[in-house]
Amino acid sequence: MSSNLVIAIAGASGSGKSLFTENLLKEFAQEGKSVQILREDHYYRAQDHLPMEEREKNNYDHPRAFEHELLVKHLQGLKAGKSIEYPSYCYKTHTRLKETETLMPAPVIIVEGIMLLASPELQPLYDVKIFVDTPLDICLLRRIKRDIAERGRTLDSVAKQYEATVKPMYHQFIAPSRFTADVIITQGGENRIALDVLKSHIQQALL
Numbered sequence: 001m002s003s004n005l006v007i008a009i010a011g012a013s014g015s016g017k018s019l020f021t022e023n024l025l026k027e028f029a030q031e032g033k034s035v036q037i038l039r040e041d042h043y044y045r046a047q048d049h050l051p052m053e054e055r056e057k058n059n060y061d062h063p064r065a066f067e068h069e070l071l072v073k074h075l076q077g078l079k080a081g082k083s084i085e086y087p088s089y090c091y092k093t094h095t096r097l098k099e100t101e102t103l104m105p106a107p108v109i110i111v112e113g114i115m116l117l118a119s120p121e122l123q124p125l126y127d128v129k130i131f132v133d134t135p136l137d138i139c140l141l142r143r144i145k146r147d148i149a150e151r152g153r154t155l156d157s158v159a160k161q162y163e164a165t166v167k168p169m170y171h172q173f174i175a176p177s178r179f180t181a182d183v184i185i186t187q188g189g190e191n192r193i194a195l196d197v198l199k200s201h202i203q204q205a206l207l
């Protein structure tokens with residue numbers, strides 16, 4: 001089977017991209033439609049060669065932090081009907097895990113991540129470009145809670161990283177990429193109308 005619709009969902013860290021993606025997936029699952037999800041975070045570069053102190057200081061909010069070459073290859077492969085070996089990533093050790101997961105092509109591919117609209121090499125692969133637009137103070141509050149609960153961080157480390165890289169890189173790369181989007185989603189992952197509009201667009205496109 002060859003895939004025929006690639007949807008990119010971008011936005012700040014903590015904007016609700018993952019939640020929006022999960023909710024969209026649920027809509028399709030209810031109708032028995034097959035969707036494949038790729039997360040840009042899984043394409044963060046492996047850093048096994050670096051000591052932990054170096055990894056902790058890295059700028060993870062720059063497009064070069066990602067192995068976009070591999071993501072391009074994977075999207076092209078899925079679009080051509082081929083399976084891919086999807087990498088896994090660990091935020092606690094800041095590097096790739098050994099395991100990969102075999103992902104099969106599907107009629108709809110959703111790819112989700114902070115730099116997806118800021119990276120020109122990826123743009124030609126998308127059919128629909130979405131930007132989840134959430135005020136930065138809300139994103140930060142969500143990130144603090146999530147990173148402490150799930151990503152092995154402390155309040156101090158989240159605050160330092162936010163000042164040093166997350167916020168400045170948001171203004172340099174992510175905010176300007178908003179203007180390349182086809183659709184801007186406000187109110188994050190639970191925006192019912194946005195979910196319905198998108199679902200209907202995708203259904204039409206797949207007829």
Ligand SMILES: Nc1ncnc2c1ncn2[C@@H]1O[C@H](COP(=O)(O)OP(=O)(O)O)[C@@H](O)[C@H]1O
Pocket residue numbers: 011012013014015016017018019020142143146187188189190
């Ligand atoms: N509308 C919302 N209301 C409350 N919490 C939310 C909302 N959207 C996202 N969250 C929570 O905020 C955190 C970050 O959201 P997430 O979807 O992971 O953001 P992103 O993928 O953009 O970084 C998660 O813990 C998520 O459950």
Ligand SMILES: Nc1ccn([C@@H]2O[C@H](COP(=O)(O)O)[C@@H](O)[C@H]2O)c(=O)n1
Pocket residue numbers: 012013014041044060061090091092093094095113114166
């Ligand atoms: N080792 C890492 C890798 C990434 N990050 C942060 O993750 C953010 C992107 O993921 P979201 O799910 O929040 O969109 C990004 O802002 C990086 O700063 C990290 O802290 N450590």
